[in-house]
Amino acid sequence: xxxxxxxxxxxxxxxxxxxxxxxxxxxxxxxxxxxxxxxxxxxxxxxxxxxxxxxxxxxxxxxxxxxxxxxxxxxxxxxxxxxxxxxxxxxxxxxxxxxxxxxxxxxxxxxxxxxxxxxxxxxxxxxxxxxxxxxxxxxxxxxxxxxxxxxxxxxxxxxxxxxxxxxxxxxxxxxxxxxxxxxxxxxxxxxxxxxxxxxxxxxxxxxxxxxxxxxxxxxxxxxxxxxxxxxxxxxxxxxxxxxxxxxxxxxxxxxxxxxxxxxxxxxxxxxxxxxxxxxxxxxxxxxxxx
Amino acid sequence: xxxxxxxxxxxxxxxxxxxxxxxxxxxxxxxxxxxxxxxxxxxxxxxxxxxxxxxxxxxxxxxxxxxxxxxxxxxxxxxxxxxxxxxxxxxxxxxxxxxxxxxxxxxxxxxxxxxxxxxxxxxxxxxxxxxxxxxxxxxxxxxxxxxxxxxxxxxxxxxxxxxxxxxxxxxxxxxxxxxxxxxxxxxxxxxxxxxxxxxxxxxxxxxxxxxxxxxxxxxxxxxxxxxxxxxxxxxxxxxxxxxxxxxxxxxxxxxxxxxxxxxxxxxxxxxxxxxxxxxxxxxxxxxxxxxxxxxxxxxxxxxxxxxxxxxxxxxxxxxxx
Numbered sequence: 001x002x003x004x005x006x007x008x009x010x011x012x013x014x015x016x017x018x019x020x021x022x023x024x025x026x027x028x029x030x031x032x033x034x035x036x037x038x039x040x041x042x043x044x045x046x047x048x049x050x051x052x053x054x055x056x057x058x059x060x061x062x063x064x065x066x067x068x069x070x071x072x073x074x075x076x077x078x079x080x081x082x083x084x085x086x087x088x089x090x091x092x093x094x095x096x097x098x099x100x101x102x103x104x105x106x107x108x109x110x111x112x113x114x115x116x117x118x119x120x121x122x123x124x125x126x127x128x129x130x131x132x133x134x135x136x137x138x139x140x141x142x143x144x145x146x147x148x149x150x151x152x153x154x155x156x157x158x159x160x161x162x163x164x165x166x167x168x169x170x171x172x173x174x175x176x177x178x179x180x181x182x183x184x185x186x187x188x189x190x191x192x193x194x195x196x197x198x199x200x201x202x203x204x205x206x207x208x209x210x211x212x213x214x215x216x217x218x219x220x221x222x223x224x225x226x227x228x229x230x231x232x233x234x235x236x237x238x239x240x241x242x243x244x245x246x247x248x249x250x251x252x253x254x255x256x257x258x259x260x261x262x263x264x265x266x267x268x269x270x271x272x273x274x275x276x277x278x279x280x281x282x283x284x285x286x287x288x289x290x
Numbered sequence: 291x292x293x294x295x296x297x298x299x300x301x302x303x304x305x306x307x308x309x310x311x312x313x314x315x316x317x318x319x320x321x322x323x324x325x326x327x328x329x330x331x332x333x334x335x336x337x338x339x340x341x342x343x344x345x346x347x348x349x350x351x352x353x354x355x356x357x358x359x360x361x362x363x364x365x366x367x368x369x370x371x372x373x374x375x376x377x378x379x380x381x382x383x384x385x386x387x388x389x390x391x392x393x394x395x396x397x398x399x400x401x402x403x404x405x406x407x408x409x410x411x412x413x414x415x416x417x418x419x420x421x422x423x424x425x426x427x428x429x430x431x432x433x434x435x436x437x438x439x440x441x442x443x444x445x446x447x448x449x450x451x452x453x454x455x456x457x458x459x460x461x462x463x464x465x466x467x468x469x470x471x472x473x474x475x476x477x478x479x480x481x482x483x484x485x486x487x488x489x490x491x492x493x494x495x496x497x498x499x500x501x502x503x504x505x506x507x508x509x510x511x512x513x514x515x516x517x518x519x520x521x522x523x524x525x526x527x528x529x530x531x532x533x534x535x536x537x538x539x540x541x542x543x544x545x546x547x548x549x550x551x552x553x554x555x556x557x558x559x560x561x562x563x564x565x566x567x568x569x570x571x572x573x574x575x576x577x578x579x580x581x582x583x584x585x586x587x588x589x590x591x592x593x594x595x596x597x598x599x600x601x602x603x604x605x606x607x608x609x610x611x
Contacts, residue, residue, distance in 0.1 A: 098413065103592060110585065
């Protein structure tokens with residue numbers, strides 16, 4: 001194996017992982033920016049997405065239907081959770097909400113074990129992308145290329161939605177100052193629910209497309225949460241741009257770490273985070289602290 | 291609503307509290323005389339996790355710093371004790387003193403960085419730091435990597451070997467009493483009042499002239515030392531330590547205990563640990579759905595009883611702290 005194709009292949013692997021992290025962390029960062037809630041159950045939505053995808057593929061035999069409907073299911077669960085459990089807590093100290101979402105991690109993980117069992121379940125990639133292609137001498141599974149293109153397209157679509165539409169303007173206003181936005185006559189409660197459900201749906205989507213790469217297993221939610229939180233911290237809490245930049249950085253750092261420093265690969269993302277926080281405590285695109 | 295009003299208790303109530311404490315300790319110490327091996331094991335587990343939970347309560351209930359990375363110190367205490375007990379003479383210093391100090395030193399370093407920020411940032415930083423320890427323990431061959439360190443012997447103090455179940459039980463109860471009393475003194479000391487003041491209104495304490503950051507750091511270190519002690523005891527109790535001790539769900543579990551029991555009460559933390567461990571052993575013997583029930587219990591407590599068991603009892607009986 002020669003050096004350059006290997007490097008290129010790793011970079012693409014890192015990119016596909018980064019794109020997954022982006023879909024996951026964008027909801028996390030918007031939910032935090034708007035609701036002041038660090039949703040620790042966000043990884044659980046990712047897990048729920050993977051399992052909902054698994055069942056939908058089994059039922060319909062069609063990956064694309066699963067890709068469409070699994071996020072809707074997860075988004076619905078998110079909306080329910082926000083309405084029923086988080087809403088009553090908005091008047092309490094924000095930490096109560098963080099603690100509540102922690103309880104949901106256990107709940108969701110055990111429900112998944114109950115329904116689907118605790119074993120690792122592999123999810124087949126769609127027939128269209130089951131092969132692999134060779135680019136610059138590196139052999140890449142074509143499904144990974146699909147993930148990259150799809151994820152980047154989603155990033156552009158989200159950017160357009162948030163920066164170029166009225167709905168996006170309301171969300172940005174809510175992130176900046178929710179109380180003032182409500183004062184301008186916006187039904188902020190409904191926006192909260194939509195943002196929470198949207199973030200959950202994106203995490204679910206991330207889970208579906210991660211399925212063929214990483215398989216589905218119950219603790220997957222708890223283990224993806226930490227990289228996603230680190231992305232949010234690196235990018236700056238509440239920043240869409242930051243979550244994209246942070247995802248791409250962490251995606252590369254973790255992939256290259258696994259290849260080049262197998263003995264300390266798990267440590268790398270923390271080193272990256274420490275370095276960023278040392279020079280920019282508010283994250284790359286975050287508003288200054290206090 | 292201030293659960294632990296820092297007004298001195300009247301002497302009669304103070305004497306009553308001391309009496310209750312002593313009676314409880316005696317009951318704990320003689321428990322193996324009239325209980326089987328399994329209940330005694332559960333009690334010992336409660337004592338160890340109770341220590342761990344009290345140290346977190348000092349941090350979140352009194353000083354107002356909700357840490358999601360308290361497992362770092364529990365794990366450091368456990369790993370240092372396991373290393374020293376397996377590789378050197380198993381005594382008091384290798385089994386307790388050095389592990390606790392090592393955990394304190396780690397708390398000093400982590401605290402220097404994380405006590406500067408608050409709220410969500412504090413949660414994230416502590417979480418990330420503890421996960422760093424997990425990553426190291428999981429991948430370092432000299433720490434046994436995934437499998438951790440097994441075959442940890444129990445130490446001997448003053449020539450008495452703690453391998454006998456009776457002596458180990460008394461050792462646990464004595465240490466529990468010592469640390470619980472120490473923490474009780476700490477929260478009632480001027481230092482304890484100051485950290486409660488910081489919790490309630492940080493900028494006012496700063497304006498009054500207290501070096502707020504130094505107090506927060508000291509609270510963080512004290513909590514780290516106690517958590518390290520609990521971790522060292524845990525390694526001796528189980529006879530092994532694995533990277534899971536560092537994993538963030540360990541921090542989460544001890545947080546659950548404090549919340550279920552009730553914050554800013556110390557005793558509540560122990561009650562929470564007892565409730566958690568008894569519920570776990572009870573539920574797991576009937577169903578595999580322990581995590582589901584744990585999650586639901588926690589959600590119900592956060593939604594409907596934010597004061598925990600102690601808060602609920604006080605509300606029912608109408609007692610003031």
